Amino acid sequence: xxxxxxxxxxxxxxxxxxxxxxxxxxxxxxxxxxxxxxxxxxxxxxxxxxxxxxxxxxxxxxxxxxxxxxxxxxxxxxxxxxxxxxxxxxxxxxxxxxxxxxxxxxxxxxxxxxxxxxxxxxxxxxxxx
Numbered sequence: 488x489x490x491x492x493x494x495x496x497x498x499x500x501x502x503x504x505x506x507x508x509x510x511x512x513x514x515x516x517x518x519x520x521x522x523x524x525x526x527x528x529x530x531x532x533x534x535x536x537x538x539x540x541x542x543x544x545x546x547x548x549x550x551x552x553x554x555x556x557x558x559x560x561x562x563x564x565x566x567x568x569x570x571x572x573x574x575x576x577x578x579x580x581x582x583x584x585x586x587x588x589x590x591x592x593x594x595x596x597x598x599x600x601x602x603x604x605x606x607x608x609x610x611x612x613x614x615x616x
Contacts, residue, residue: 489513489526494547494590495535499525501593502536505603509536530581532574542583543609546571549590584609 489511491499502509508520512527527537529544536545548571575585586609592598 491525492547492549492590494549494593495525497593498536498545498547498588501599501603502606505606512537529583530577532578538610541610542581544578544583544585545606545609546585546587547590547593548587 499509502523507523509523509525510519510521512524515521515524522540523536523538523545524534525536527534527539529537529539534544535547537543571587575587578585586605588602592602
C-alpha cells in the first residue's frame with residue numbers, strides 16, 4: 488500500500504472527520520462506498536485526493552516540493568510551480584476543480600475551520616452537484 492506524507496495523513500483525517508469515506512484508488516472495488524480516492528490516476532497525473540464523481544481534486548503541497556511563504560524558492564520548487572500550473576490548467580480544461588492546500592496550513596489549528604468551510608463549499612456548489 489502506498490504511504491502518505493504526514494500532511495497528507497492529516498488531511499485524510501480532516502476529510503474523514505467531515506464524514507467522507509477516503510481510500511487509496513488501488514483499493515477501489517465495484518461495491519465501493521468511498522467518495523474520495525487518494526493517489527488516483529487521471530490523464531497523465533496522480534491526484535492526491537480526488538472525487539471523480541464531482542471532478543474535485545485536492546492537492547496537499549508539501550514544503551519540499553512547493554516551498555513556503557517563509558523560505559526563498561529553490562530552482563526545483565520553481566520548476567514544480569510551473570509544472571503544477573500546467574497541470575491545473577489541463578485538469579480544469581477537462582472539467583476538474585483543483586484545490587491546493589499548503590501543507591504548512593494543516594499545522595495551524597486556527598485555519599482548520601476555514602479549510603473545512605472551503606471543502607464543504609466545493610462539494611455544495613451547483614457545478615459540483
